[in-house]
Amino acid sequence: MNLELALRMTEAAVKQAFREGAAISVAVVDEGGNLVSYQRMDGAEISGPVLARGKAYTSVALRRPTSELAARTAPGGELSGLAGCGFICVGGGIPLWSDYGEGERVVGGIGVSGGTVTQDVACAEAAESVWRTR
Template sequence: MNLELALRMTEAAIKQAAREGATISVAVVDQGAHLVSFQRMEGAELSGPVLAPGKAYTSVVLRRATADLASLTAPGGELFGLAGDRFICFGGGIPLWADYGEGERVIGGIGVSGGTIAQDVACAEAAASVWLTR
């Protein structure tokens, strides 16, 4: 993950947000879940600078999309009790995978916050598509 690619991914998320009619914050993190790029659209929710990086962090650390975590962290779920602190367990975070010959591993993540869950997921997917076509 490098800055140029991370910036292209945040731009793709913002363009998708404009199409969706959402105002978002978007974060891209590296394989250690360290922030590489962050952008916040004018008028985006005040919680975005916390939630977007949190979703990106969660997707890297748990190696799964945050949209998959809601049911797993609910009472009775496999990961009940995990939500909170640094883990954001609702849609908008997507891990980025790469194959290095010995199998795939997570090399970064995207987090989007500010729209509906569906809008956040769509914007994160738009950013991930830049990774897939790099």
């Protein structure tokens, strides 16, 4: 993950948000969950900075999209209890995978917050497409 790529990813998410009619915050983090790039659109919700970064971090830490986590972290789910540990278990976070010859590993994550869950996921997927075509 580098700054130039992270900036292109946040820009792709913002462009998708305009198409979706949403005002979002978007964060890109590296493999350690450290913020690399962040943008907040005019009119985005006050909670966006915390939730976008939290979704990106959660996707890296748990190595799965946050959209998969609600059912898994519910009582009786395989990851029951994690939602109360600071993880954001709502759609909009996607881990970024790369293959370095040692098998795939997570090298970063994208997190989007501010629209509906469907809009957040669409914006995160737009950013992920930049990653896949780098």
